[in-house]
Amino acid sequence: MTKVICVAQRKGGAGKTTVLVQLATALGEAGRRVALIDTDPQGSLGGWMRLREEAGGGEVPLRFSAVGGWRLGVELDRVRDAVELVLVDTPPHAEAEARGAMREADLVLVPSQPSPLDLWASRATLELARREGRPVRLLLNRVPARGRSVGEAEAALAEMGVARLEARLGNRQAFVTAIARGLGAVESEPRSRAAAEARALAAEVAALLG
Ligand SMILES: Nc1ncnc2c1ncn2[C@@H]1O[C@H](COP(=O)(O)OP(=O)(O)OP(=O)(O)O)[C@@H](O)[C@H]1O
Ligand SMILES: [Mg+2]
Secondary structure (H helix, E strand, O other): OOEEEEEOOOOOOOOHHHHHHHHHHHHHHOOOOEEEEEOOOOOHHHHHHHHHHHOOOOOOOEEEEEOOHHHHHHHHHHHHHHOOEEEEEOOOOOHHHHHHHHHOOOEEEEEEOOOHHHHHHHHHHHHHHHHOOOOEEEEEOOEOOOOOHHHHHHHHHHHHOOOEOOOOOEOOHHHHHHHHOOOOHHHHOOOOHHHHHHHHHHHHHHHHHO
16 A cells, blocks of 8 residues: 655754655665655755756656645555555644645654754644654764764653654765755665665655655
8 A cells, every 4th residue: 555754844944855755765765655745835956856856867766756745645646556655745834734734644753853943843743743643763863973962862852752764864965965966865876875865765754654
């Protein structure tokens, strides 16, 4: 059965679109049939997709559509039969849209940088998912290569009773340059640490969804 993953975070710039792109390309590389739906009027994911088409489409086939949040249900019905996984990007600061997308989700992923301010700001989104009764996992993103921030963030999350993924994405230029080329890190730098992190994320998400 087709599974829907919603990437949501009320805080802007936490890495929703970056995470979605890296996850989608890694899932595609692993042989999953994936569709992406952008419900963010900023259209960041659509911008990446346009670059991707100009660059020849990438190695991994991905379906893409952009819809207003209120049309998500209709769009999901349209793509459901064609793919195994649908990844939905959502706008920041838009509780109604985020809630609508979460309602459709088999898994809500909430990216956050590993700092106290970012983790506190994540609570609103985590709470929203919980209220919708959807499985939710926090994903630490932009984790610095050095320092204590991860250990401290993980301890804080445990204290808050927040379920997180074991996988995390580092603060890596490879993610940024891949996106600038319309690619995922698994395509642009397949032997990089960034690519390895994206694959670990994809494996953990796929295992969670069964
Ligand atoms: N793991 C990462 N490593 C390096 N840079 C990152 C990483 N994740 C995100 N960024 C950078 O952080 C910025 C915000 O990322 P992104 O646009 O993915 O966040 P977002 O949550 O989708 O933002 P918005 O709320 O505006 O939709 C971008 O400049 C992106 O390149
Ligand atoms: Mg975004």
